[in-house]
Amino acid sequence: MSGILLNPSGRPGQAAEVGAGGLPEPGLKLAAPPLLRQTSGRLVLLASAVLSGLVLFAVLALAWFERSEALKGAVARGELLARVLVEHATSTVDATALTLRTVAESMAYQPAADAEHLRPLLNQSLQGQPFLRGLAVLDAKGIVLASTVATELGLRLDLERFGALPRAGAEKLLPLMPGRGIADLVPSSDGSLRPPQKVNVLPLLRQLRAASGQPLYLLALINPEALANHQQLTLAGSKGQALLSSYGGQLLAATEAVSLEPGAELPRHPIFSQWLPEREYGSYIGAGVMPGTQVVAFRVSRSRPLLVSVELDQSDALQGWRDNLRWLVALAAGALLLIAGATAVALRSLSARERARHALDHAHERVAQREREMQVLLRSLQELIFRTDAGGAITYVNARWSALSQASSDQAIGQRLEDLVEAAERQRVTALFSREDMAPVRSAAISVRAPDGRLLHFDVAVVPLFAQGDGDGDADGRGVLVGFAGSAVDVTERTESRQGLQQQLALTGLLLEMSPQPVCMYDTRGLYLTVNQAWEEFTGLSRSEVIGRPLGQRLSEAEKAFHRAQDAKLPAEGGRLRYETQLLNRDGRRRDMVLTKVLVPNEQGGILGVLCTLVDVSEFRDAERATREARDVAQEASRAKSAFVANMSHELRTPLQSILGFSELGLKRARENAVLLEMFGEIHASGQRMLALVNDLLDVAKIESSVGTFDLERTDLRGLIQPVLRELMPLMDRRQLRLDVELPAQPLAAQVDPLRFQQVMRNVLANAIKFSPDGGSLRVHAEALPDGEAHISVADQGPGIPASELDKIFEAFVQSSQTKDGAGGTGLGLAICRKIIAVHGGRISAANQAGGGAIFHIYLPARAGGDSQLGGSY
Template identity: 30%
Template sequence: MVLLALLMAAFLVFWGIQKTQQAEKNLAHLDTLRLLAAQEESNRQLLAANAKAQEDAQKLAVTLDSIGDAVIATDAQARITLLNPVAQKLTGWTLAQAIGQPVDEVFKIINKVSREPVSVPVLETLAHGTVQGLANHTVLLSRDGPHYDIADSCAPIRDADGLVVGAVLVFRNVTEEYAAQQALRQVSALQKAIFNSANFSSIATDAQGVIQIFNVGAERMLGYTAAEVVNRITPADLSDPQEMTTRAASLSTELGTEIAPGFESLVFKASRGIEDIDERTYIRKDGRRLPAMVSVTALRDENEAIIGYLLIGTDNTARRAAEVERERLDRVLRDKNAELEAARAAADKANLAKSEFLSGMSHELRSPLNAILGFAQLMESGTPLPTPSQKASIDQILRAGWYLLELINEVLDLALIESGQLSLSREPVSLSEVLQDCQTLMAPAALKKSVSLQFVPLTLPCFVSADHTRLKQVVINLLSNAIKYNRQGGNVTVSCHEGAKGRIRLSVQDTGEGLPADKLAQLFQPFNRLGKEDSEEEGTGIGLVVSKRLVEQMGGEMGVVSSVGAGSVFWVELALVGAPQFNDEVNEMQLVQAAPLASGERVRTLLYVEDNRANMELVRQLIARRPDLRMFGAEDATRGMALAREHQPDVILLDINLPVINGLQALKILQEDEDTRHIPVLALSANAMPRDIERGLAAGFLRYLTKPIRVTEFMDALDAGLALAQTQRAALQEL
């Protein structure tokens, strides 16, 4: 009996060991399957990353082949690795010939004046890792023989670790620009020579015949000074009155029209384009009579309206010499008039099409930004992927670059503000968040100037009524000025304290040289740089003007206190508001657990374009409650439209008050694009006036939602957009 019990016990132990071993084998098998699945997913992601890198490389190649500037890239040993078509044309080298050659062998440059060789900036860039500009009057010697005036700069190429691994040289042919500048200088010198000549009189009048210009020749000939006649008399008042009466009578008979005596008789013919030489007798200041030959020309604007008359006169006592001089002057005047007409037409065109000029300026500013942002994005998506530290640095570059791109429109902002067409989205904005962003953006500039940048921490969360992007623009401008015009090793302190009732005052204090009272009075005048025009610091003189008017449009005030030798304090006061409040439905919805996605149901996508982080986060949390939806976002319309074309979302949610391109403009571009016109677009904006809603719906938004969000209304609009998207998708599949 005992033996049987022992046998049973041994069997049970053996059986237990067998079961344990089998379970361990099963677990090991499951671990193996999971590892294989993870490996398969890693391989898929690697293939996708390689494909993206190849695509980016192809895009870069196409871009370099299509831009109008010449581009040369080198490795760290200054040997050529890339030569785009424009560079090939200007240097006379083909890509195959240039690859591997020293850059100074292909890119040969000399000084335009001395004809001495000039050092290629690539070498300096590789040595110091800094951007280098070409000297003025630099000439490129083409391998084929032609010479080109060139301009532009060289920048370092860095790897993911920030090491200089090469350089990119961007230049352009400015030969025609230099020739045009030289021609303009010659015209200016010729004009000055004519009006300052003492050999003949030049008298210019306005349309009514009153003298406006009385040159030294007229002073010498007639004995009057310019101050005695300008804006006082007409040329007829300097002439023999009896002779003027006789000439008027003769002209009346000739033309069959009654002509009054005096200057009018001369003007009558000139105004009708009739060439005339007036033989008249001037009465000098001392009473002496002076026979003269006078040529009269009507001055016209671009619309052929007469704006004045030009009288060129010579002393008739030396008629033979005067005839030769007149012929020469006639040729000179014809050429001058043609060139002046061309210059006037160009100036008038620039004045009448200021927006076209500003667009060109914007393009010039965007070109270097394109390189910065492009290469930063290539680094962000390169292989291997950047480390977390590198990724953070790249993110800062991208954020700074995109924000600088937004500020290119500063000049346009001033025009929009003054015309009352600038649209702002005033909503609760976290002041601490804005200041934190501004501190990050401006820290490199402060470090470069050896200026200490100090931000006094806010003791409590603080929200102001403002437009998020425009408030950041104002603070960046104040910080930039405080750093730019500070002393070496100075300080900039940013602090906030309670201002007037219900308001908060943001102060930016610097330790610069300060401003006297007379300059303070001129501080907010457009394009007035207060004597800094010739300084090394760049600027347009409109940043403070735009900032002040933006603050006023946001319901705030802006001012300055300054003392010579003690620095300045610029302050902004804005209305305090509570933190963004969303109705109770939002909070209730956060507590609801997301229902699982039904079997076979497709996950749909929503693209949200919004520059306010609080709004972006709110919608992200709402969409998280919808298992059938996935959301991705963009902070500006340019990025948003690119994502829409690339990812084809089911629905787009678009803010109206976006930087650079607003929501209405973005909608129009989406509607005109074959790839995106079918996507339903919903508007979500703080602009809640009836006319704003009518304008949005008329522009083509499927629904126009206003902030703060009403969850039920938001979800209904989203469902309507998804339903329309499904219908349109089905229609497209049937085609």
């Protein structure tokens, strides 16, 4: 029979009568004797008390054990921190001592123990030592012979304040002293010190012998704040405090929370009064520097008179134990409640026979309890559970209704389900409650409008409920239809996801079809799955001709093998491959194409097929070939020009040497004939100008042809500029020119060819001298820019350069229009300068100054230290 059968009362599963064994027979005594009941009750209470005592004892014992473990853990962490911190302090002092020994050994090679020779050594030793504030060399009277601070030279320290001085070759760690440097350690006229407020140094003194045999002292000032900062960083995240003190009890450094100032004495601290010198490391729980009971761990340095102690307040150390204690208390409370519950259950079981006469009532209660559990189960379901009467009116809904409709369940009672759905689906819902339908389970997909306007989708299933009747309406033998029970599963997300996926697939297909690039996809067997319109236009084949057909209908066997080999590389290339080949278009012409192939995975993670896009790059390849041919022609023309200039210049030098030689001979023999002397002088001057022009042509040819090589080396440019200035000084003196030179104090390093760089400086300075008026001034400035470039500028007070000619003057055989006074040359000097600077990777430019005159800027790039030579031909 379909549906669910109900008894006449309408309660499913309710029993009509109690079984024969459900009630006791008349006259049977269900209750135990009163004495037995009292004895059993006392035993239960006694057992409950014993179990409760055992639980309390176990919890207390566990709590005490956890407290001991917490303190042990705090002591172990303190000992570890003390060891780490004392090792750091020892290594700091040892590093300082090693620095002093290194300086002492280096001083043995110094020609003299004076500031000029020692200060660079001290400054170099101070580098990389952030914990040192300064280094100094003292004589036997305490006078500072050399120091890393220039203002401290000549100061005199009172060595008696240092106590017993170390022997030769040994060092001594002195007590903490107030001050920042040696100047603060020098007493004033009244004998008192004037240190900066709250600033201290830890001196380390070493004695050595000078070459003359007199004793000298090396003094290093250790910054205790560096040790304190390391302590603070090491203890970051914990509530502990660390102190660094001398073996005698003087506080040297501490973390921020310690109220004592550095330099304070700690003679009453238990470490100094009870532990030292018998124990050099240890731990205890008791008094410390911080108030209250402390967990103290200490350790003495293995090689230095230093001691580090770490303190942690006992309450902080037990904080974790107290947090865990709450759980222990909760556990004990739970155990006690469990024991109490078990005791109550046991006591109730003793009176079970007395409650036997209430068995029927208890049976009814159990039925009610099951109904309540069913209600809870229905409320907890994420599906909507409902029940209707025979006409489809809702008589019950679970709590899911409230979550979906934002209304109480009572408001749903009496409403018809078909009135809640969308109008287009009401006929479908009405069919679910048809009396003529013989199906045991009826289902439909419906849509309901939520209060916020969102459309919710449900899969609904209903089952008819029948009750046994008296024959009326029971003609089919199923009983009387009393209603329907149903469930509705929210499939909104699934429906929206399916709709979104369908839209996405449609959009993807549309984008693929609209793509201007030919696109196709084929499976692992090499059969076409899809192509787009651009592919059809390129190949001239329709998709109906290729879908399901093998690849390469127009390819030769060799081309097919090539493409199959490329496809085989796809997994090794990460599923993506790009290569170039030639394909036939619809006109039968071969086109240069770039193919991009991507593996398309299937739902199981395997390979569904290969997606391939084609890009026609034929025009790009044609342009590349045309550009390459034009470049080759230009390079060949440039080589021919350079070779012609070089050969012509070499051919001109031979007759010029003869002209210069005979003109010089004529000058010597015609000293007494003024006419001949003037004539030979003009011939000689013209020959010199012609020779200069030929030399410049040769220079240009060497730079542009294959016979010139630049050897670069890392050089201080100051050492290259100064010789050129001295070389041109006679020309400047002849014109009464004043020279202002501004070179940096630090080395101005760059990778240059020294001879070529001096040639550039010589040409630029010669131009500045030519155009400067008599009695004027020249300014040469050099500096290192923040980006590492070297910048050199040469400025004059000449007529300047027209704005339209600022870039043209660097072209070959081009001179400024300001050369009408005869100061011009061949027009090749600045062109050679630009070519030389370009080979160095730099740049040269000219500009006009606001006050008159021109200024030339030279920039040389910064190069790595390993670049020693720029090879090749130019």
